[in-house]
Amino acid sequence: MTDPDKAARLAALEAKIDAAKGAQTPKPPADEHYSGAQHAWRMVIELVSGLGIGFGIGYGLDSLFGTMPLFLVLFILLGFIAGIKTMMRSAKEIQEKQLAEATAHDDTAQSGDDEGA
Template identity: 50%
Template sequence: MTEEPDTARLKALEARIAKVKGKPAKAKTENGKAFSQGEMAWRMVIELVTGMLLGLSIGFGLDTVFGTQPLFLVIFALLGFAAGVRTMLRTAQSMSVEHDKLNGGVSPDKDEGNDV
């Protein structure tokens, strides 16, 4: 018995099984390309925290170099927060575009002219 399976024979067997079941044999799809909502939520949280930490560290470093107490720390913390929020919004917008592509542009929470 061989160590490695024969891939050509395995594909032929999969095709025969699919034919018997009545399903067309399909090629392997690109699994792992789509992310779950939980993964996207964590991504957005990490983007916000990363922006804050970068802003805080830059501000603290500048305060240390120039000898000012909290001036640059506060300024860069606010800039880091703004950058994190901007990145989060860009991620949410790209998720929305991807969702619209998959659903044909129809969103379930939008009314289609039904005025109450």
């Protein structure tokens, strides 16, 4: 083995080691956009907002027509259903985002493994 060949192989090995170290370095928590608690609060606020809007519309219609419990109960139930649907949509969005991040992380890890082969 000649000296330039040995130096080239050593440089390639160092590059692979640096790439592997960079792939394994965990991201600092500041890079994460939202924490689990923030997602939970978002969902709670969506549910309470749906209930509040339903209460407001129901109370307003009952006051207007003089049928006190009828529209109030109906629109509170509709607001609850709307809040649940919004929460489910948010949960699906969060899940898809986490799945995309995990897939991207797996792809980068696999491409690093392929280079080492």
